[in-house]
Amino acid sequence: MTVFHFFNCAILTFGPHAVYYSATPLSEYDTLGTSVKAALVYLGTALVKLVCLATFLKVSENDSFDPYQELLKALIGFIDVAGLYFALTQLTHRNISQNHKFQAVGLGWAFADSVLHRLAPLWVGARGLEFTWDYILQGIEANANLVLIISLAALGSLMWLRKNKPRTLIPIIYACAGIVATMPSITSYLRRGLGWHFPKVVGFELFTSLVMAIISWQLFAACQRPSA
Amino acid sequence: MGPRKAGEREMLESVYSMIALVFVLVACVELCDAATVVDVYRLIQYDISGVPFGSRLAALNHHAGSLHFAPGADLSRTVLIIPVRDLDISFVKEYITQRQPLGGLLFLLPQMFSFENRDDTKSSHVNQGELLKTVVAELEQILIHAKIPYPVYFAFEDDDIDAVLADVKRNDAIGQPATATTGGFKLVVSASEPKKLASPTITNIQGWLPGLKTDGDASQLPTIAIVASYDTFGAAPALSVGSDSNGSGIVALLEIARLFSILYSNPKTRGRYNLLFGLTSGGPYNYNGTQKWLRSFDQRLREGIDYAICLNSIGSWDNELWIHVSKPPENAYIKQIFEGFSNVAEELGFEVGLKHKKINISNPRVAWEHEQFSRLRVTAATLSELLTAPELLERTGGLVDSRHFVNETAIVRSVKLVAESLARHIYGHQGKNIQIFADDSVLAVNPSYIRSWLDLLSRTPRVAPFLSKNDPFIMALKKELEDHTNEVNVQHEVLDGMFTFYDSTKARLNIYQVASVTFDLLLLLVLGSYLIVLFSFLVITTRGLDDLISLFRRPPSRKVKTA
Structure with a gap:
């Protein structure tokens, strides 16, 4: 029964990535290589981030919210954006359209993130006899994260790869990218600064990720139009 | 770009291997994330001449249920949690005698039976406590004498387990008993199959205080033996501390040894009697240890014993003690002992009665420790608060025999009684009103010594088969006797083959809140x-x-x- 529960949670956590890959044209253009590369870049970025966190952050004894430390953490969080930039622009990809490139990169990035952050707790926790909602919520969080990272990748590809975009949209694109990139810090603030419970935080994440996804979709479509 | 890439790959590979290592470690770690972990004590499992008794299983993995289960429900995969406070003894009796299938039983004992219990609210709960004591004693006898094919555990009430029980009760009340399909709580004790204990040993400890020899050998002097059996037997071996039976006897013996060691350390006050102190094991099993101990004496020593006083359950009486003998009261020695005791008792303000019970040699049951002496024609008597002889495995320091119900002043008075009467006999002051162990003298009975030993004994389970030869407790007794007497001998014997015991007396119970299979399917x-x-x-x-x-x-x- 507990292995069953683990299985369920794993489906919820990692299923959407697979579904996304197989349902969208990504599978038709065989972009798996791009995704794998993005995942590798993610691992490298995570390592750099860890080193930075270990170097610059103090270990707080209590779980309180320290604004200065959090700011530092948010800044370190921007290493993610740098990593994404590297994955989008510097890696040599097989000839695939920009349209698919950012999706493939985002997917690989999100999958690596899920594996790194969620697989181990899931393996340890969800197999135990004790039932909690945590792992189901964690799975939903993984879904929100996938949406968020693909949005970020989309905005990134707009910023760095697309040359002829409407001038009026540029500040909006940057603003949205900024919001999406600081989202981990925002949720961390909600959870620890305001003491929100896990379900509420997950609900917020789900909501914002959907909103940001719709916004970035619209932006992407708007940028697409003149070229089309 | 090329070398940079290679370096990156190398780094990533090391990360991978580290991640793999972490996974291997994680897979090895035993999961323990239960909502509640409780110490539980298993019902004893033993055989008498091959006939099985007690709980025959140790491993438990079933859903929790309460006494409010729906009538006719199938309980074969349910652990009933029964607080002893509202125990329906007839229900348990019916379930056990009719061999109804159950997943297991978990009895919740009130904190007052726990040896960690330190509250001094005795007076307010005395009535309730006494009532509870009789119920638990009855329950214990039922459990000990039945063969139960499922695991039975005891635990103490605490907030965590009370919360779980309240939850279970609520579920049961709305007609949703816990099964695999509805979730609820799961109780898990991971224990291996109980194994037979290979040839349990019993350990007797004896200490000598030699009397003053004027001329010739000291062993020519007559000997007085003071004996107490120290081991216990109860429904839960890990909880059988036996504060009264026979913790009180041990404490009294140690205090008497201490008092006489003061007297005997000075040649002027050393008596013309040898004193022999014996702490015997195997008490619940027809005083098997006493028998072995006496058999090990040589003929001369055995005949040199003037008389033996056995101390048994002297910790919770009010104003009457009993001297149990097997020889008729008209016997001159018995008369002498009894008169000595009753005179002192009168001065101390209580009564001592004499009870005569004949020995039936063909009956293997030995109800009192002095009967083992009497069988070897040594004059002996047992001092006890009990009026009648207990049955086999009854009053042997089980669940209910906790510190809570033992009265220190009763032990102090018993010590005074025994010490004073012995001293009068030794120094020939019979019938004279001389207080040797007067309250404010150097020889006064020391209540704090009694209290500290009683507290220690009330924390130490002492079921003989589970005590190893060099158990710290046995070592402590030996050391204490060495402090008070001159010659201490420890004798290891094998418990006679009638009894076989099984291990795993203690376990940890994990209580998990589980989701049902239906939920997972949905x-x-x-x-x-x-x-x-x-x-x-x-x-x-x-x-x-x-x-x-x-x-x-x-x-x-x-x-x-x-x-």
Whole structure:
């Protein structure tokens, strides 16, 4: 029964990535290589981030919210954006359209993130006899994260790869990218600064990720139009 | 770009190997994330001449239930949690005698039976406590004498387990008993199959205080023996501390040894009697240890024993003690002992009665320790608060015999009684009103010594088969006797073959709140449909509805396309 529960949670956590890959044209253009590369870049970025966190952050004894430390953490969080930039622009990809490139990169990035952050707790926790909602919520969080990272990748590809975009949209694109990139810090603030419970935080994440996804979709479509 | 890439790859590979290592470690770690972990004590498992008694299983993995279960419910996969406070003894009796199938039993004992209990609210709960004591004693006898094919555990009430029980009760009340399909709580004790204890040993400890020899050998002097059996037997071996039976006897013996060691350390006050102190094991099993101990004496020593006083359960009486003998009261020695005791008792302000019980040699049951002496024609008597002889495995320091019910002043008075009467006998002051162990003298009975030893004994389970030869407790007794007497001998014997015991007396109970299989099935269904909806949504938005339909209509078409 507990292995069953683990299985369920794993489906919820990692299923959407697979579904996304197989349902969208990504599978038709065989972009798996791009995704794998993005995942590798993610691992490298995570390592750099860890080193930075270990170097610059103090270990707080209590779980309180320290604004200065959090700011530092948010800044370190921007290493993610740098990593994404590297994955989008510097890696040599097989000839695939920009349209698919950012999706493939985002997917690989999100999958690596899920594996790194969620697989181990899931393996340890969800197999135990004790039932909690945590792992189901964690799975939903993984879904929100996938949406968020693909949005970020989309905005990134707009910023760095697309040359002829409407001038009026540029500040909006940057603003949205900024919001999406600081989202981990925002949720961390909600959870620890305001003491929100896990379900509420997950609900917020789900909501914002959907909103940001719709916004970035619209932006992407708007940028697409003149070229089309 | 090339070398940089290679370096990166190398780094990533090291990360991978580290991640793999972490996973291997994680897989090895035993999971223990239960909502509650409780110390539980297993019902004893033993055989008498091959006939099984007690709980025959140790491992437990079933759902929790309360006494409020629906009538006619199948309980064969349910652990009933029964607080002893509202125990219906007839229910338990019926379930056990009719051999009804159960997943297991978990009895919750009130904190007052716990040896960690330190509250001094005795007076307010005395009535309730006494009532509870009789109920638990009855329960204990039922459990000990039945063969129970499922695990039975005891635990002490605390906030965690009370919360669990309240939850279980609520579920039961709304007619939703815990089974595999409805969730609830799962009680898990991971224990291996109980194993037979190989040849349990019993350990007797004896200490000598030699009398003053004027001329000739000291062993020519007559000997007085003071004996107490120190081991216990109870429904839960890990809880059988036996504060009264026979913790009180041990404490009294040690205090008497201490008092006489003061007297005997000075040649002027050393008596013309040897004193022999014996702490014997195997008490619950017809005083098997006493028998072995006496058999090990040589003839001369055995005949040199003037008389033996056995101390048994002297910790919770009010104003009457009993001297149990096997020789008729008209016997001159008995008369002498009894008169000595009753005179002192009168001065101390209570009564001592004489009880005569004949020995039936053909009956293997030995109800009192002095009967083992009497069988070897040594004059002996047992001092006890009990009026009648207990049955086999009754009053042997089980569950109810906790510190809570033992009165220190009773032990102090008993010590005074025994010490004073012995001293009068030794120094020949019979019938004279001389207080040797007067309250404010150097020879006064020391209540704090008694209290500290009683506290120690009330924390130490002493079921003989579970005590090893060099158990710290036995070592402590030996050391204490060495402090007070000159010659201490420890004798290891094998418990006679009638009894066989099984291990695993203590365990940790994990209480998990679990989701039901139905819930997981539903979750799987929901997740499956979510993924299907997501798939369809993505296909429609990125490739169009036609693609989705064609995906289902002509599967081979995709192959052609990709090729």
